[in-house]
Amino acid sequence: YLGTQLKIRNEKRVLPYISKKRVMEDLDISDGTLDNWEKHGLNRYKPRYKTSLIYYLVDDICKFIIIDT
Template structure:
């Protein structure tokens, strides 16, 4: 197999990988944003919609998922839907 053919095969594989990941990201984003007015989702909704535990969400935060809290005193926690989609789809 010559070098050009190997390069072409590797490039095609990478393109296929990127397209597949992007499609997964786009589909999950559409699913989570369905009928939603704001770009945020509450912690409780993430747990319910993703069918995960509190501990899993805590682990995601430890690994870089950003949480958002209102400026007023509250125990409510929110996440940007885009952040969640990027976090669960792009696993490097």
């Protein structure tokens, strides 16, 4: 799990957020897994403008990689 965390954290980002699509691709998890994590406290972030995009804080995702094992 440490390797996965390093992969997510070491990418060059302007903001500390990662898109829902990117989380699912990088961690090879389903939409249902993210829904389950949200039920257990993972916060989602949506831009104020009208969009369907969903983002998560990278640090929050890393916490759930450890918790969900």
